[in-house]
Amino acid sequence: MDSDQPDTDVTVAPAVAETADDIAEMRIRGAATIADAAAEALATQAERSEAETPAAFREQLRAAARTLYETRPTAVSLPNALRYVLRGMEGETVAELRRATTARAAEFREDLEQAQATLGEIGANRLRDGDVVMTHCHSTDALSCIKAALEDGKHIEAIVKETRPRKQGHITARQLRELGVPVTLIVDNAARRYLDDADHVLVGADSIAADGSVINKIGTSGLAVNARERGVPVMVAAQTIKLHPDTMTGHTVAIEMRDEHEVLPADERAEIVGDATESVAGDAVDSSTESAADDGLTVENPAFDVTPPRHVDAIVTERGQFPPESIVTLMRELFGETTDEPWEQGRSRDR
Numbered sequence: 001m002d003s004d005q006p007d008t009d010v011t012v013a014p015a016v017a018e019t020a021d022d023i024a025e026m027r028i029r030g031a032a033t034i035a036d037a038a039a040e041a042l043a044t045q046a047e048r049s050e051a052e053t054p055a056a057f058r059e060q061l062r063a064a065a066r067t068l069y070e071t072r073p074t075a076v077s078l079p080n081a082l083r084y085v086l087r088g089m090e091g092e093t094v095a096e097l098r099r100a101t102t103a104r105a106a107e108f109r110e111d112l113e114q115a116q117a118t119l120g121e122i123g124a125n126r127l128r129d130g131d132v133v134m135t136h137c138h139s140t141d142a143l144s145c146i147k148a149a150l151e152d153g154k155h156i157e158a159i160v161k162e163t164r165p166r167k168q169g170h171i172t173a174r175q176l177r178e179l180g181v182p183v184t185l186i187v188d189n190a191a192r193r194y195l196d197d198a199d200h201v202l203v204g205a206d207s208i209a210a211d212g213s214v215i216n217k218i219g220t221s222g223l224a225v226n227a228r229e230r231g232v233p234v235m236v237a238a239q240t241i242k243l244h245p246d247t248m249t250g251h252t253v254a255i256e257m258r259d260e261h262e263v264l265p266a267d268e269r270a271e272i273v274g275d276a277t278e279s280v281a282g283d284a285v286d287s288s289t290e291s292a293a294d295d296g297l298t299v300e301n302p303a304f305d306v307t308p309p310r311h312v313d314a315i316v317t318e319r320g321q322f323p324p325e326s327i328v329t330l331m332r333e334l335f336g337e338t339t340d341e342p343w344e345q346g347r348s349r350d351r
């Protein structure tokens with residue numbers, strides 16, 4: 001076996017495969033929720049493992065981590081969660097390893113919840129009574145700030161961007177209404193017009209790079225540019241689990257490209273390309289063998305974009321609020337300079 005890669009033949013618990021599928025298909029979505037589900041899945045793998053040796057147990061956990069890691073590439077909370085749990089995989093026997101791993105996953109999940117609550121209290125300090133926030137996508141970290149402001153007795157209203165193509169804005173609108181927040185739902189294209197009515201842009205993050213760039217749902221960067229032009233401050237609510245350690249050594253953050261059908265269902269594609277199966281020269285082409293790429297229409301569906309630090313006013317974490325340019329200091333403190341692939345954690349023990 002290649003010593004750098006886990007043995008892909010190792011059986012992963014069906015529950016882990018299900019979680020991986022739920023993440024890939026976005027039934028589980030949003031960076032914090034994905035991290036929580038990944039930690040829970042590793043705990044499940046540990047509980048259900050029938051490994052007879054410590055080495056076999058570790059190999060199973062690493063294979064589970066890899067299955068989860070390969071679902072979506074942009075939210076760094078996923079590999080950060082996997083690394084954190086696998087680092088706690090300590091013990092001389094299978095029973096010890098199981099106990100340590102499940103305890104570590106539980107600790108991670110509690111810390112995650114606590115971090116979000118703390119971040120919310122810090123973010124709420126930026127919101128004044130009567131403020132209107134404009135949101136994009138659905139971020140549990142961003143909502144935590146609004147929730148804490150409401151708990152402080154402030155009246156907050158929201159302008160919620162629909163967020164095409166998946167319309168996560170509907171989830172935000174529903175949850176804000178459950179909190180009693182008056183909501184104005186707008187299409188993405190109306191954002192600039194409604195910025196005149198907003199006191200803050202408040203978004204979450206999937207990853208934050210060492211230079212303070214914010215990687216979040218596609219459309220965030222355009223919103224931030226428009227907000228800057230309109231003089232509306234942009235606040236990013238992001239637990240430190242969103243800090244991307246690899247960017248300290250020059251790596252860039254992978255932007256997920258999703259299926260074109262999220263943007264353009266097959267019947268709508270057919271309406272656009274019409275009878276493109278007949279070539280200009282009039283030669284009939286067999287549509288059953290024609291691939292979508294051959295009809296001259298390309299659909300791009302990037303799920304995220306990068307907002308440069310100059311368009312962001314504050315990154316609010318559970319460790320305090322930071323100007324984006326200084327986030328690297330916190331990153332170094334929390335992650336050090338070196339990172340391995342999640343399944344590399346503790347591998348040296350097995351060599």
Ligand SMILES: O=C(COP(=O)(O)O)[C@H](O)[C@H](O)COP(=O)(O)O
Nearest residue numbers: 029030031032139140141204205217
């Ligand atoms: O971009 C998204 C979700 O994208 P998708 O719907 O494609 O997963 C959210 O803004 C961040 O993940 C932060 O969310 P949270 O604050 O909940 O971690």
